[in-house]
Amino acid sequence: MNAVPERVFLLDVDNTLFDNDRLQADLRGHLIATLGAEGNQNYWQRYEDLRSRLGYADYLGAVQALRQPGRNDLLLPGISRFLLEYPFADALFEGTLDAIRNMERWGVPVILSDGDAVYQPYKIRGAGLAAAVAERVYIYIHKQHMLAQIERAQPARHYVMVDDKLGLLTAVKQAWGARVTTIFVRQGHYGRDTAGNARYPPPDLALDHIGDLARWQPAFAPQAPS
Numbered sequence: 517m518n519a520v521p522e523r524v525f526l527l528d529v530d531n532t533l534f535d536n537d538r539l540q541a542d543l544r545g546h547l548i549a550t551l552g553a554e555g556n557q558n559y560w561q562r563y564e565d566l567r568s569r570l571g572y573a574d575y576l577g578a579v580q581a582l583r584q585p586g587r588n589d590l591l592l593p594g595i596s597r598f599l600l601e602y603p604f605a606d607a608l609f610e611g612t613l614d615a616i617r618n619m620e621r622w623g624v625p626v627i628l629s630d631g632d633a634v635y636q637p638y639k640i641r642g643a644g645l646a647a648a649v650a651e652r653v654y655i656y657i658h659k660q661h662m663l664a665q666i667e668r669a670q671p672a673r674h675y676v677m678v679d680d681k682l683g684l685l686t687a688v689k690q691a692w693g694a695r696v697t698t699i700f701v702r703q704g705h706y707g708r709d710t711a712g713n714a715r716y717p718p719p720d721l722a723l724d725h726i727g728d729l730a731r732w733q734p735a736f737a738p739q740a741p742s
Contacts, residue, residue, distance in 0.1 A: 636655050
């Protein structure tokens with residue numbers, strides 16, 4: 517039987533390891549160039565409608581929802597191709613892979629993301645993140661509600677959760693208490709929402725950039741090689 521690791525790092529993806537705001541900005545530019553300003557607006561309306569109904573972002577589903585047979589059939593495949601051929605690795609925040617390598621000294625790094633079951637894993641793999649964590653990738657709709665399943669899948673004596681959403685970190689801290697160390701990365705529109713984040717108690721550690729974790733030396737000792 518494998519020993520339970522001393523600690524597991526639970527790493528968010530969008531705007532924590534991967535610049536998802538950049539992907540969205542690039543997609544807006546492509547939509548405007550392909551469909552015009554009104555088409556861009558229609559796409560994001562369908563995107564928000566799906567996210568409200570499903571609970572997660574569905575980029576490809578929003579493309580499908582735009583279909584008007586006989587009117588835009590020749591335009592939409594180019595949008596899907598843009599999403600699928602996006603240079604995901606180029607949109608990793610500087611220092612992301614170095615941060616993951618440093619975390620391997622102290623515990624077991626794991627990807628823990630919200631998202632759909634098609635595009636999100638495709639993006640994570642395309643960015644090189646799945647390989648960086650030895651394929652330890654978990655994707656849920658609302659990961660803060662899946663803590664019991666996470667514990668079964670990745671048991672640990674202690675967890676370190678790294679995320680750009682302070683509200684989510686707060687919810688996990690309330691559930692796990694001293695069993696989790698929360699690290700808040702102030703990147704992306706959620707991370708930089710000073711007024712919104714003021715509603716929550718401070719995390720255990722706040723960083724401006726994920727790359728700061730490449731040089732992080734926590735108080736606990738490095739994990740012994742397995």
